[in-house]
Amino acid sequence: MNHTKGGLVIFTANSHPSSRELGKRISERLGVELGKVQVYQETNKETRVQIQESVRGKDVFIIQTVSKDVNTTIMEMLIMVYACRTSCARSITGVLPYFPYSKQCKMRKRGSIVSKLIASMMCKAGLTHLITMDLHQKEIQGFFNIPVDNLRASPFLLQYIQEEIPDYRNAVIVAKSPASAKRAQSFAERLRLGIAVIHGEAQDAESDQVDGRHSPPTAKTTGAIHPSMEIPLLIPKEKPPITVVGDVGGRIAIIVDDIIDDVDSFVAAAETLKERGAYKIFVMATHGLLSSDAPRFIEESAIDEVVVTNTIPHELQKLQCPKIKTVDISLILSEAIRRIHNGESMSYLFRNIGVDD
Numbered sequence: 001m002n003h004t005k006g007g008l009v010i011f012t013a014n015s016h017p018s019s020r021e022l023g024k025r026i027s028e029r030l031g032v033e034l035g036k037v038q039v040y041q042e043t044n045k046e047t048r049v050q051i052q053e054s055v056r057g058k059d060v061f062i063i064q065t066v067s068k069d070v071n072t073t074i075m076e077m078l079i080m081v082y083a084c085r086t087s088c089a090r091s092i093t094g095v096l097p098y099f100p101y102s103k104q105c106k107m108r109k110r111g112s113i114v115s116k117l118i119a120s121m122m123c124k125a126g127l128t129h130l131i132t133m134d135l136h137q138k139e140i141q142g143f144f145n146i147p148v149d150n151l152r153a154s155p156f157l158l159q160y161i162q163e164e165i166p167d168y169r170n171a172v173i174v175a176k177s178p179a180s181a182k183r184a185q186s187f188a189e190r191l192r193l194g195i196a197v198i199h200g201e202a203q204d205a206e207s208d209q210v211d212g213r214h215s216p217p218t219a220k221t222t223g224a225i226h227p228s229m230e231i232p233l234l235i236p237k238e239k240p241p242i243t244v245v246g247d248v249g250g251r252i253a254i255i256v257d258d259i260i261d262d263v264d265s266f267v268a269a270a271e272t273l274k275e276r277g278a279y280k281i282f283v284m285a286t287h288g289l290l291s292s293d294a295p296r297f298i299e300e301s302a303i304d305e306v307v308v309t310n311t312i313p314h315e316l317q318k319l320q321c322p323k324i325k326t327v328d329i330s331l332i333l334s335e336a337i338r339r340i341h342n343g344e345s346m347s348y349l350f351r352n353i354g355v356d357d
Contacts, residue, residue, distance in 0.1 A: 065311065091128045149340075156327045169193075
């Protein structure tokens with residue numbers, strides 16, 4: 001049954017089977033067929049896109065999941081958006097459940113804010129709206145000059161906890177670092193559970209020693225600064241010993257975060273929780289990048305189960321590690337597409353979501 005008005009076209013931007021699968025699930029929920037498009041690479045590695053049906057005057061939605069080759073993924077998206085723009089589509093909405101380069105959203109030393117660059121490129125290509133999910137930092141929405149709907153996966157993860165963990169009432173929600181404490185607090189308040197925070201684990205922060213600005217001048221210069229001015233130096237950080245704030249003894253520990261990629265910090269957190277008496281450990285995250293040897297590390301760790309959504313393809317990782325489970329979020333994406341196409345309010349999809357969620 002078709003639940004939308006006419007003039008809707010849904011494309012999947014790459015030929016990855018998982019991207020096609022997510023697009024197929026969304027199109028089936030909406031009662032429409034996937035649009036016909038060819039996306040492939042030439043022998044010289046250039047990306048070529050051929051739209052094989054008319055999009056003139058139609059609302060186009062392009063679904064793109066991030067594959068292993070993230071840069072090719074971005075180019076496919078940009079070229080397809082531009083192709084639809086030059087084919088006179090009425091509107092072009094990008095559906096990127098995981099926004100690439102979202103971790104590079106802050107200036108670090110002499111680096112760059114790559115998220116801002118990607119946002120500018122997408123807007124310049126002709127994107128008129130963006131649907132994404134659980135941005136690494138909500139401020140990324142400000143990099144766009146088009147509407148951005150940052151959907152949440154937490155209702156699906158909360159439902160999984162309630163339905164698939166029989167004794168979840170004996171659980172405690174864990175933040176593996178103070179930075180993820182707000183997310184953990186949100187889960188804990190909704191499940192009426194306690195919270196624990198791990199503090200003092202190894203961070204991924206870059207060493208200031210390699211940056212020239214850390215080095216003092218070799219010789220005392222005169223005339224550069226007024227003699228009466230002495231700029232106070234910031235005391236360097238020193239990581240404290242690992243501590244767990246909160247009781248996890250004899251409890252199920254559920255670690256929550258937005259992205260699980262390099263699993264070293266999760267494995268270390270699981271070991272710490274085991275030492276403190278947790279008898280079962282779950283990891284819940286929206287985006288399961290699971291790069292490199294992550295499946296092997298998870299399989300060999302104290303983690304009992306890793307639950308992620310299908311915002312990113314990870315079928316191969318699931319074959320390597322049976323501890324990885326998937327939650328389908330195509331329902332909320334299809335509803336967002338339907339509401340945008342029909343001109344309905346999106347506020348229903350954000351009910352009970354606070355500023356810190």
